[in-house]
Amino acid sequence: VADATARDLGEAGLISAVAARLPQGSGVLLGPGDDAAVVAAPDGRVVATTDVLVEGVHFRRDWSPAYAVGRKAAAANLADVAAMGAVPTALLVGLAAPGDLPVEWALGLADGLRDEAAVVGASVVGGDTVRGDAVVVSVTALGDLGGRAPVTRAGARAGDVVVGVGLLSWSALGLRALLVPDLEERLAGLLPGLLPSAREALDRAVDEHRSPTVPYSAGPALADLGATAMCDASDGLVADLLSMAVASGVRVELEREGVEALDGDRQWLRDVLGDDAVEHALLHGGEGHALLATVPSPALPAAERLGGVRLGRVVAGEGVGWRTGGELVPEGWEHFS
C-alpha cells in the first residue's frame, strides 16, 4: 500500500482508506459512506463556507507535505467559520487528483484535514474523490452559532476599536523565504553566532506558510464580547479591513505600534528578507488567518485578555489609512493574473 497510487486503489478503495482514518465526533449523526452526511445543527442555523486550493497556485507538492496542505486547507475554512462568531462542526472535502497520485499523499491530506478539524472539535464527514490533471482540494466547513448573531463585515461603527488576534505576516514571509533564490547567501552574510536564531525564525515562518495557526476560539469569544464586525485576514490586512470598511460604510485608521505588536519580533526576518518584504507581508500578506474584529471601546480590555491587540480605530469616512496620515490600498494577490 505504501507505493500504491490512486489508480491502483480505485475511487472506492481510496475513499475507504481515507474514511477509515477519520474519527467522527458526537455532533456527527451520520459520517462518510452514504449519499450524504448528517451533522447536528443545534442552533437551528448552519454556517457554511467553501475554499478551493489548487496545486501550483496555493501549494506545491514539492514544498508542502500532504499533511500540511490538509491542515492549511482545513484552516482556511475553519477560520472563515470562526470569523462569523461560530464554532466549526464539520468539513467536507472534494479532491481532484491525477491517477498517479500516491495513496500516501491522499492519506496525508486526510490526516492533516482531520487534525486541524480536531483542534476545534470538528470532524471530516464526507467528500468526493475524482480524477483530474492537477491536485485540487475543495473544502467546505460547517459551523454552529450557538445562539449568537452572525458577525458580518458590515457592522463596524465609528468609535469602535479595531482588534487583531493571531499572526498577520508570518505565512507570507514563509512563502517569501521559500521563493528567495539567494537565501543561503543572505544567511551566510550574517555573523555565524546569529545564524541559528535566523534559521529558527525562517523555519517558523515557513511552517506558518505550510499550515497557519489560527486563533479559532477568539471568533466566538469576540462575538460574545459584542464585536460589531469580524473577518479573517486571509486576503491581507489592508484588503480585508477595506472590505470591512466598505461593507460597514466607515473608515479604518491603523496604528503602527499595534500592527507591529501583533506579529511580535521579526527582526531576524528583516535581517534576512529585508525591510520591504516584512512591511509588505504585514500589510498585504495573505493566508495568515489572523482574526480582525471591531469592538466597542469598553470591550477592549476583555478582547486583550483573549490575546487581542489594538490595531487602530473606526472613524467616520471611507477607506483604510494610517492614523498618523497616509492612505493604504490593497496590493494583494490576484488569482487570475
Add this chain to the structure above:
Amino acid sequence: VADATARDLGEAGLISAVAARLPQGSGVLLGPGDDAAVVAAPDGRVVATTDVLVEGVHFRRDWSPAYAVGRKAAAANLADVAAMGAVPTALLVGLAAPGDLPVEWALGLADGLRDEAAVVGASVVGGDTVRGDAVVVSVTALGDLGGRAPVTRAGARAGDVVVGVGLLSWSALGLRALLVPDLEERLAGLLPGLLPSAREALDRAVDEHRSPTVPYSAGPALADLGATAMCDASDGLVADLLSMAVASGVRVELEREGVEALDGDRQWLRDVLGDDAVEHALLHGGEGHALLATVPSPALPAAERLGGVRLGRVVAGEGVGWRTGGELVPEGWEHFS
C-alpha cells in the same frame, strides 16, 4: 463584458458578477459576500454532501454549455440530499478555472446552478473562485430532514420491495450518442420517415446527459412512506444496488420487466445505438440520478403513486442478481483508470 475573461474581471469582480445573479430564498439568513453564509436548519440537523466535476472527465466545454454543466453539478448534489429523505436548502460552489475562462461561461454556470437549485427551492449561498489549469467545479449541497430520520443505504430488509423513480439509462445513452463516431451513418441507415423520431430520442438522451432530470421530491416522499434504504443511481443501477445490499446485509433481485419499464420506450435508441449499448446503460450507466429505494411491500401502491416503479425485491443473501437467475456485477466507471 461579453468578451471579458476571468482575468479581466479579477477574482472579486467575478464573484460580484456571479453573486448579483443569485437570488436568496427565505431560508438564507446570510448570503454570499461575507466570510461564510448562514442557512436555516430548522430541523436541528443538516444534511451535507460534496461532488466534484472536472472538465474533460465529467463534462467537456465543447459538448455542454456552461448552463448545462451548472445544472448537472447542482443536480448531482441535490439528488444526494434527496436520497437521504431531505429537502435541499443551499449550495456552495468552488470553482477553479483558467484565467482565460470567458466570464460568460462562469455566469452561465452560476445560472445553471441557480436554476437547478430553484427547482427544489434552494439557493446558491456561497463559494470560492480560484485559478487553475482546468475547470473544476466542486459543489456542496445542504439539506433539511424536516424531522425525518435520514434514510441510509443500510436499512433494506428481506421482504422489502425495490422501487425506482426517474430515468436510469438516458444520460448514459446521451453520452454514448455524443461519443459514437458514425452516428450520422447509423441514422442514414434508417428509413427516412423514421429519422425525426430517432433524432428526437437522441436529442432527449443528450439533453439528459447534459443536465439530468431528478425526481427530487420523491426522496422525502419515499422517506415518509417508510423507505428502509435509499440512494441515487449515479454510479449505475447495479453498482448502487450492490452498495445498498452490502450496507444492508441483504440480496437484491431485479425483475426485468420493472427495470425496462422505468426508462420507458427506448426503441429508437436501440435502433441507432444498438441493443448492447442500451442494456449496458440500463444496468451500469451512471449520472442518471434516478432514486432507488427499498420499501415495505404494503407501501408499494403509495410509492407507485409517486411515480415509483417496482424494480425487484430484497431477499436474504448477498449481492445483486436477476430474479430469474444470473448474477449482476458492476461494470461502472472507474475515475482513476
